[in-house]
Amino acid sequence: NKFGFNMPLKTSFPVSQSVLPPTVSTKFELANLSNGLGKEFKITPLLAAMMAATIANDGVMMKPYIVKEVCTITGNVIYSEQPQKINTAINKSTAAQLKKLMTLTVEKGLGKRAQVPGITVAGKTGTSAEPRGRGLHGWFICFAPAEDPQIAMAIVCENGGMGMRIATPIAARIIATALASKKQAQ
Numbered sequence: 001n002k003f004g005f006n007m008p009l010k011t012s013f014p015v016s017q018s019v020l021p022p023t024v025s026t027k028f029e030l031a032n033l034s035n036g037l038g039k040e041f042k043i044t045p046l047l048a049a050m051m052a053a054t055i056a057n058d059g060v061m062m063k064p065y066i067v068k069e070v071c072t073i074t075g076n077v078i079y080s081e082q083p084q085k086i087n088t089a090i091n092k093s094t095a096a097q098l099k100k101l102m103t104l105t106v107e108k109g110l111g112k113r114a115q116v117p118g119i120t121v122a123g124k125t126g127t128s129a130e131p132r133g134r135g136l137h138g139w140f141i142c143f144a145p146a147e148d149p150q151i152a153m154a155i156v157c158e159n160g161g162m163g164m165r166i167a168t169p170i171a172a173r174i175i176a177t178a179l180a181s182k183k184q185a186q
Contacts, residue, residue: 002089003054003061004047010086011064018047048154051089052141055102056122056149059095061086103146113168114142116176122146123171125163135159140167144175151178 001007005020021040024030046064054061063084070079090098102122105111111123123142130137138160143152153174155167 002087003051004086004089005043009047009064013066015046016042016044018043045154045156048139048141048156049152052123052143052154053149053152054089055095055098056143056146056152057095058092059088059090061089099146102142106142110164111140111142111168113164114140114171114175116144116172116179119144119175119179120146121172121175123168125168127162127164130159136161138163138166140164140171142171142175144179151175 001020005018006022008017009015019040019042021029050061050064063086065081067079068081069077071077099122102111102124103120105125106114106121106123110125111121114121114123121142121144123140126139126141128137128139129135136159138155138157140155140163141153142155143149151174153171155163155171155174157163157166157170160166
C-alpha cells in the first residue's frame with residue numbers, strides 16, 4: 001500500500017484507483033498476487049510508472065503532475081508545479097537491489113529489446129490477459145539511465161502481445177529520443 005494501492009491517488013487530474021486485495025484465503029491466491037496476477041489485482045499505467053520512478057528515486061515516491069509550467073508569450077510564468085514527495089515506499093537499500101535486478105532484466109533477461117546503446121536501462125516486463133479473453137496486454141516499466149535516472153515510464157500495449165516482445169522496443173525508442181533531446185538541449 002505504500003506504493004499507492006487501495007487508496008485514491010491525490011492528483012490534479014482524474015485517475016482510477018489501483019487495487020490489491022487486502023487479504024488472501026489460499027496459498028494459490030498469495031502466489032498469484034505475488035506475481036501480479038489475479039482478477040482482483042488492478043494497476044493503472046500511471047501507478048506502474050510511478051513505481052518505476054520510485055525505485056529510480058531511491059524509494060521516494062513523488063506526486064505526479066502533467067504540466068510543469070505555463071508561460072506567457074513574453075516568458076512570464078503564470079502557473080508552475082513543484083515536485084512534492086508523497087512518501088518513502090521502500091528504503092534506499094531495497095530500491096538499490098531492485099534497480100540492480102531491473103538493470104539485469106534489460107542486460108540479460110526478458111527486457112533485452114529495451115537496450116539502448118550507451119544508456120543503461122532498468123526495466124521489468126509484464127503481460128496481462130484481457131478480461132474477456134480477447135488477447136494479451138504487453139507491459140514494460142522502466143527508467144534510464146539507471147545510474148542517474150532522467151526518465152521513467154510504463155508502456156502498455158493493449159491486445160498487442162507479450163510485454164517482452166511488443167512494449168520493450170517502444171520503450172527503447174522513447175528513451176533514446178528523450179535522452180538525445182535532453183542532451184541537445186543542454
